[in-house]
Amino acid sequence: QTNLSFERACLKLRVNEDYREEFQDIYNQCMEIASPKCMFGMAEVSVEGSRTCVAGEWFDSRLMRENMGALGRAFPSIATCGRELYERYQQCDDILEKFWVDGISELLLNAAASEMRARIQETYHTERLSSMSPGSLNDFPIVHQQALFRMFGNPFAAIGVELTPENLMLPHKSCSAIYFESEQPYENCAYCPRPNCPNRRARFVRLVGQ
Numbered sequence: 001q002t003n004l005s006f007e008r009a010c011l012k013l014r015v016n017e018d019y020r021e022e023f024q025d026i027y028n029q030c031m032e033i034a035s036p037k038c039m040f041g042m043a044e045v046s047v048e049g050s051r052t053c054v055a056g057e058w059f060d061s062r063l064m065r066e067n068m069g070a071l072g073r074a075f076p077s078i079a080t081c082g083r084e085l086y087e088r089y090q091q092c093d094d095i096l097e098k099f100w101v102d103g104i105s106e107l108l109l110n111a112a113a114s115e116m117r118a119r120i121q122e123t124y125h126t127e128r129l130s131s132m133s134p135g136s137l138n139d140f141p142i143v144h145q146q147a148l149f150r151m152f153g154n155p156f157a158a159i160g161v162e163l164t165p166e167n168l169m170l171p172h173k174s175c176s177a178i179y180f181e182s183e184q185p186y187e188n189c190a191y192c193p194r195p196n197c198p199n200r201r202a203r204f205v206r207l208v209g210q
Contacts, residue, residue, distance in 0.1 A: 036112035086171030
């Protein structure tokens with residue numbers, strides 16, 4: 001979905017009044033080609049000792065074991081701003097234009113991820129969802145991207161998302177996560193020791209043994 005109003009984009013990217021006309025041109029170009037995409041599904045979950053199996057892929061993560069071990073199912077997902085905007089970003093020479101295209105791409109990714117979450121809830125009749133994303137914590141390292149991508153077979157063919165040798169996603173405005181049902185809200189932020197993070201949503205909780 002490409003529902004992002006011009007006014008919202010201006011507000012979020014703090015576009016100065018003097019640059020609104022110039023930004024309007026970039027916004028129009030981006031919205032004309034934008035095609036955010038997502039993919040998700042339901043996967044069986046089982047445990048063996050300290051390891052958790054999701055859709056046949058094994059994860060050695062204490063937090064995953066605690067969060068999903070007793071559930072029986074989880075919902076792997078990938079969302080992206082789309083290859084079209086990524087290629088548009090790659091063509092930018094002007095620094096300000098690059099910043100704007102990057103910002104619009106992120107806003108559309110966030111919208112796609114929010115819609116995807118709602119569709120998971122509607123499709124699988126869930127009420128409360130939390131998620132874990134590869135690379136967000138030491139306990140759930142970025143190498144787990146490989147297992148998550150294998151669950152979907154060929155995400156590049158389906159929605160244009162691929163992994164680099166460092167397990168980063170391209171387009172860079174993409175996100176991956178395994179959603180799970182939870183009575184109590186779970187936030188990765190609670191286990192991330194990074195101080196002064198502007199996006200922190202929960203107080204830090206140190207894992208025993210860290």
